[in-house]
Amino acid sequence: xxxxxxxxxxxxxxxxxxxxxxxxxxxxxxxxxxxxxxxxxxxxxxxxxxxxxxxxxxxxxxxxxxxxxxxxxxxxxxxxxxxxxxxxxxxxxxxxxxxxxxxxxxxxxxxxxxxxxxxxxxxxxxxxxxxxxxxxxxxxxxxxxxxxxxxxxxxxxxxxxxxxxxxxxxxxxxxxxxxxxxxxxxxxxxxxxxxxxxxxxxxx
Amino acid sequence: xxxxxxxxxxxxxxxxxxxxxxxxxxxxxxxxxxxxxxxxxxxxxxxxxxxxxxxxxxxxxxxxxxxxxxxxxxxxxxxxxxxxxxxxxxxxxxxxxxxxxxxxxxxxxxxxxxxxxxxxxxxxxxxxxxxxxxxxxxxxxxxxxxxxxxxxxxxxxxxxxxxxxxxxxxxxxxxxxxxxxxxxxxxxxxxxxxxxxxxxxxxx
Numbered sequence: 001x002x003x004x005x006x007x008x009x010x011x012x013x014x015x016x017x018x019x020x021x022x023x024x025x026x027x028x029x030x031x032x033x034x035x036x037x038x039x040x041x042x043x044x045x046x047x048x049x050x051x052x053x054x055x056x057x058x059x060x061x062x063x064x065x066x067x068x069x070x071x072x073x074x075x076x077x078x079x080x081x082x083x084x085x086x087x088x089x090x091x092x093x094x095x096x097x098x099x100x101x102x103x104x105x106x107x108x109x110x111x112x113x114x115x116x117x118x119x120x121x122x123x124x125x126x127x128x129x130x131x132x133x134x135x136x137x138x139x140x141x142x143x144x145x146x147x148x149x150x151x152x153x154x155x156x157x158x159x160x161x162x163x164x165x166x167x168x169x170x171x172x173x174x175x176x177x178x179x180x181x182x183x184x185x186x187x188x189x190x191x192x193x194x195x196x197x198x199x200x201x202x203x204x
Numbered sequence: 205x206x207x208x209x210x211x212x213x214x215x216x217x218x219x220x221x222x223x224x225x226x227x228x229x230x231x232x233x234x235x236x237x238x239x240x241x242x243x244x245x246x247x248x249x250x251x252x253x254x255x256x257x258x259x260x261x262x263x264x265x266x267x268x269x270x271x272x273x274x275x276x277x278x279x280x281x282x283x284x285x286x287x288x289x290x291x292x293x294x295x296x297x298x299x300x301x302x303x304x305x306x307x308x309x310x311x312x313x314x315x316x317x318x319x320x321x322x323x324x325x326x327x328x329x330x331x332x333x334x335x336x337x338x339x340x341x342x343x344x345x346x347x348x349x350x351x352x353x354x355x356x357x358x359x360x361x362x363x364x365x366x367x368x369x370x371x372x373x374x375x376x377x378x379x380x381x382x383x384x385x386x387x388x389x390x391x392x393x394x395x396x397x398x399x400x401x402x403x404x405x406x407x408x
Contacts, residue, residue: 048338055337078403085396104390110397119393126386133259134252135378137386144359145387148352153394155348157402174339176395182330182341183391184384186308186349189323190357191380192289193314198361199282 003029006039010047017047023060025050025067049170053087056177062087066169073165081160082116084169088177092121100127108146152183207233210243214251221251227264229254229271253374257291260381266291270377274369281369286320288373292381296325304331312350356387 007014020026026046029037046067053063069083101123102112112120130137137145156175161167211218224230230250233241250271257267273287305327306316316324334341341349360379365371 052338076403078400081399081403082396085392085399089392105393105397108394108397110393114400115393115396119389119396122389123386123393126389130382130386133256133378133382135375135382137379137383138363141356141359141363144356145390148356149387149390149394150398151355152345152348152352153391153398155345156395157398159342159345160399171339172395172399174337175341176392178334178337178339179341180388180391182327182334183349183353183387185323185326185330186353187357187384187387188289188293188380189309189314189319189327190312190353191360191376192286192319192323193309193312194354194357194361195285195289195364195376196282196318199280199285 001039002036003039006043006047009044010051012047012051020047020050023064025060025063027071045164045166045170049166049173052170052174056088056173058087058173066173070165070169077165077168080165080169081172084172085176086116086118088173089116089118089122092118093125096121096124096128098124100124104142104146107143108150205243206240207243210247210251213248214255216251216255224251224254227268229264229267231275249368249370249374253370253377256374256377260292260377262291262377270373274373277369281372284369284373285364285376288376289380290320290322292377293320293322293326296322297329300325300328300332302328304328308346308350311347312354 001009003014003017006012007017012020017026021028026043029039029043031037049070050063050067053066058066066084066087069080074080074083098112098120101120104123104127105112105115105120159175160171205213207218207221210216211221216224221230225232230247233243233247235241253274254267254271257270262270270288270291273284278284278287302316302324305324308327308331309316309319309324363379364375
């Protein structure tokens with residue numbers, strides 16, 4: 001297909017596609033003349049992945065890292081998913097005390113060193129803001145968080161498509177970022193309904 | 205204690221305390237002269253609650269609603285917690301299709317009508333942005349979300365203090381808002397560690 005058709009198929013404007021070509025996020029099409037090239041399904045798939053990354057707030061440099069890992073895949077797919085994950089997570093800042101975050105990860109039975117530093121930092125930052133807000137999560141609640149999240153994530157990982165590395169990475173990026181607001185909204189619904197069930201009410 | 209001591213105890217500047225007094229979020233102190241008043245523990249508690257609300261992004265009007273409900277409590281405490289919940293959630297917008305959100309809540313065994321409209325709208329908005337992002341949560345994953353969240357929320361509700369209505373409302377407000385980033389950060393850690401466990405890797 002021509003670049004205009006690629007644009008129609010994916011909803012990405014031609015100028016943006018040309019930008020991705022210049023930035024080498026999207027591989028060149030097959031040249032048919034000095035000014036024309038044709039594009040195929042791989043370009044459609046790649047464009048969808050780039051949009052998923054960009055819409056998730058990932059910068060061009062991080063997107064290029066993910067794309068680079070797809071074009072020159074590491075030996076194990078777990079590493080590839082780790083790169084995708086890292087791309088959608090904010091970088092770690094140096095000053096955080098990671099002790100409490102590491103202990104939480106150990107309570108799950110995992111080694112914190114097996115996890116990207118920025119993910120551990122994300123937990124540390126969240127724990128820090130809870131403490132500064134004058135709140136404390138009781139032990140029993142924390143254990144329920146760890147158990148509940150593990151259960152949800154096992155199901156998520158079960159559902160990662162094995163059709164291609166591109167599909168798997170796109171699934172991880174979209175599934176991580178797009179689903180977050182849903183989980184928070186469902187939690188608020190459950191909080192309201194469980195608490196009105198316990199304390200009476202129910203018409204609130 | 206004097207207003208300066210109340211300020212020192214709570215970390216809230218005197219000018220801000222005066223603003224809350226004028227806005228009737230904080231009850232008047234006991235007058236000791238034309239220009240002086242003394243404040244007690246109830247003022248400290250109330251100020252902490254106001255800060256919890258304001259720091260959660262709640263506007264003065266919504267904060268006043270929560271405070272009003274505390275001063276003139278509804279007959280059942282479930283209703284009070286519902287008001288606190290509603291205050292920290294964005295208002296519903298009219299144009300959303302709520303069908304899918306209602307069906308999800310029914311899958312939990314609850315009636316969507318038992319829940320504040322803005323909470324149902326929150327779920328609808330999240331489902332909408334997932335769809336627009338070109339993602340679909342598989343049925344089995346959604347069931348795991350519902351089960352996992354329910355498990356977490358049951359533990360949260362178990363931990364609500366029963367010492368006073370003020371304590372309970374403050375706990376609900378802080379526990380809802382402050383814990384959200386922690387849950388998201390823990391999910392990302394679990395996603396990375398479960399996926400590297402499944403697909404190999406582990407040093408990503």
